[in-house]
Amino acid sequence: MKSSKLFALLFAAFLVLFLAACGSGNEESTSGSTDEADTESTETEESDASAEGSASLEGLPEAFQQEPLKIMVVRKIGGDDHTAQYLAGAQQEATALGMEVETFSANGDTAKFHDTIQQAIDQKYDGLVISHGDDAATADLVQAARDAGIEVVTFDSIADLKEIEGVTLTSQDDEALATLVLDKLVEEHEAEANIGYLWVDGFPPMVRRNNIYTQVTEENPGIEELERFGVATDNTTVDTQNAVAAWLNKYPEGEMDAIFATWDAFATGATRALMEAGREEIDIYGIDVSNADLQLMQEEGSPWKYTAAVDPTLIGAVNVRLLAKKLAGEETPQEYSLEATLISQEELNASGEEVNMQTLANVIEGWGESDAFLEDWMVTLKENNAN
Secondary structure (H helix, E strand, O other): OHHHHHHHHHHHHHHHHHHHHHHHHHHHHHHHHHHHHHHHHHHHHHHHHHHHHHHOOOOOOOHHHHHOOEEEEEEEEOOOOHHHHHHHHHHHHHHOOOOOEEEEEOOOHHHHHHHHHHHHHHOOOOEEEOOOOOHHHHHHHHHHHHHHHOOOEEEEEHHHHOOOOOEEEEEEOHHHHHHHHHHHHHHHOOEEEEEEEOOOOOOOOHHHHHHHHHHHHHHHHEEEEEEEEEEOOOOHHHHHHHHHHHHHHHHOOOOOOOOEEEOHHHHHHHHHHHHHOOOOOOEEEEOOOOOHHHHHHHOOOOEEEEEEEEHHHHHHHHHHHHHHHHHHHOOOOOEEEOOOOEEEEHHHHHHOOOOOOOOOOHHOOOOOOOOOOOOOOHHHHHHHHHH
């Protein structure tokens, strides 16, 4: 009897332990299932996120879905605000499109300009933007770049580059720039004026502006050129100021009516010379614009009445867009000119506040805006890179 009771007690204990062990096993099994479910859920979320990321790249050219493309922007002239803003515009646009970009200004040094282009070729950059290439050696380098499979866009460079397959030549509409201000000079001086001419040969945009100047003066014989000066160095503004100061000693008040300056570095030097000499009766008609130019035009007594320009930041951006289209394998034009705008001192002063490059659009409608060559995939790329 005692044996039977002992057996029953032992069996009951065994049964309790067995059931407990089964319960523990079920808990482990349940816990394991939960962990597996969590893992599957995480993997699903990651997969969904990956799919979402992939979807955001839909429609982008293949070249922009791989490693960042490397481009270089090389400019021959420098030392002026226009160059700084041009390079900044190119830098900002390239970065927004996810490209690696380097910018370089040779400050008028031809050897450095050529060497930098050659280095970009040797280092196998994907694309080049070349500004103010003005000689046969530059054309040879552009040909070498194209032979190496490098895409090229040029700004204000020699027409010989048209002969190289796949290259796009961009420019400001130089004929329009010169026409806008010269028409004002002729109009306001009733086609009778003794003038100084600030111009330098050797650069394609200067050649185009001079062609208009020659045409206008031939059509208006009452516009008589008294003096001419022009250099393109990293000291252009000071050299111009000294040259115009010498003119003022030669021509007393009433003998010179106006100055036509084909570059803002010239206009700046001329304005400083006139203001220092108290000769603000001589009107200045210029080309190009920058923050420093706008400030000078708005100074009390400034003789700088008009300037015709294209936003240099926009020029840099449009050049990069064209290069991006080439890298994407899309069709681009052989030539493209950016539209010119006339800016008057009267408009600036009438605004009631100091105008700079950022607020100029409040005075000049449409200033600094262009969707030229801005493709939908570029907008998508910019939005992705901004996040």
